[in-house]
Amino acid sequence: MTEVATPTAGHPRRVPPLAIAAYFLITFGITWTLIGVYIVSPEWASQAFGEISGSHPFFFAATWAPAISAFILVLYFGGVAGLKAFLSRLLMWRCSTGWAAFIFLVIPIVYMAGSLLKSGPLLAPIPPESVAAMVAVLFMMLFLGPIEEFGWRGVAQPILQRHMAPIWAGVIIGTIWGIWHLPAFFLSGTVFAEWNFLPFFVGNITLAVLVTPIFNRSGGGLLWPMLFHWQLINPFWPDAQPYDTWILVVVAAVVVWCNRNTMFTREDAATEVIPGETGHER
Template identity: 30%
Template sequence: MDANDGDRSRLPAFFALAFAWSWTCWLLAPAIKARSALAAGVLSGLGGFGPGVAAVAMVGYGGGRAALRAWLGRCLQWRIGWQWFALAFFLPLALMASAALMHTALGGALGASPVAGHLPLAAANLVLILLLGGPLGEEFGWRGYALPTLQTRHGWRVASLILGAVWGLWHLPLFFTADTLQGRIPLLPFLLSTVALSVVFAWLYNRSRGSVLPALVLHTAVNWWAWVVPGLLAAGGSRQFALVLGLLVLLAIGLLAWPNRRAWAARPSDSKD
């Protein structure tokens, strides 16, 4: 069974399982950290796989192994055009670099990038972010299962906004956990960022014929470039973050408002508005 043709009644169960898995891991991790920092770290990392685990469970429950093979086949399509992978990787850099230039034009200063002189570390961190920093555990769930299912009822625009809000709220326990990115960002701006990003993810998903691979690249690139670009996530980097968020929101509004529907959605059956 393809996720697009699945029973929409299973979508609430998907969200419930994704939240239950992740929140259980994230809430337990701090409680056991004093006894075993390693176990707490493993549990925290496993929490990021809630959406992916939930997607596999829902697809498998609905159609068994055959459905899982078909679903993974769609998610892992790679012959979709190199341009979508390049766009997914460099678009976050374009937004963050533009914000950095605006920041300096307004009199701000930029420090050194953490990757300066440490290119092997940067490459290793890129792989680490892909595997354990969210993309691998999340995207098969959010974009591989939830988005196409929501699109069949609401169209891609509304579906992307709904999913962006859910995606942001899914991170809620991390706002109360030490040493997390969410602990350094106020909740409302973070939610605005996930909603705006969700629009970009939905557009990219539809342009790449339902492949999840560009979404994996985009999610990895967002997290990695945010670490690479100097000052963005450092203390006192709130203006840079606000500038990036503003540019991202403008991009999302542009994608939502674009009048030629067919030019922005490669799967009309999934993108009916």
């Protein structure tokens, strides 16, 4: 049975474990409905709402669904004050230089190595519009995938880590994250349509495991997981599917082994959705 204590003065109410079910339902409901319309009735959807593209409002809403869901739940349980506290997790920037190097050096090397294995280039081809256009896309990417982390690491990870070791929380989130992407593989005109789902799915689980120690090392901060996610969709890195996935599996195995003392115990795991939240479960 779950009990949520009445918030004390200055402390928001604790987001209960059952909220994670609502989080997943809202997230999937938004994304699968918006993208599903274009899969089931592409001609009608295009005529009614316009051709789907990376700049279409539906595309942004579908991508932002994890964050939208997170904000709804945080507002419900914590109110405006709770939302402000939740957003303060963006300012939790302290993390080891080792993890910073992992994000900014190791991840690009993985993509380059994967591309070379498939006889591809070290970097993605520069578009005719010049490097400036690519930099603009890189900046725009900050407001796509990284925004998802408000949900995956903002809500789902801390709730799951109250009840299980971080590695299993990462595996569960990665599995659900991969399934959440599934409709995109049936949407023509996207990069997903050219990929095989299985390596991508395995990659999602692997990435969710990899970001877990980064998330916990920062004390539950959202900045570093967002930067990690940003690197994954950096337009300068070449398309290395599926080789990047298999390299990342090896990297993840090394990372888990090196961090086994914290990955298999809840002792130092971040468990707060809203900093300073009060309440308990039993």
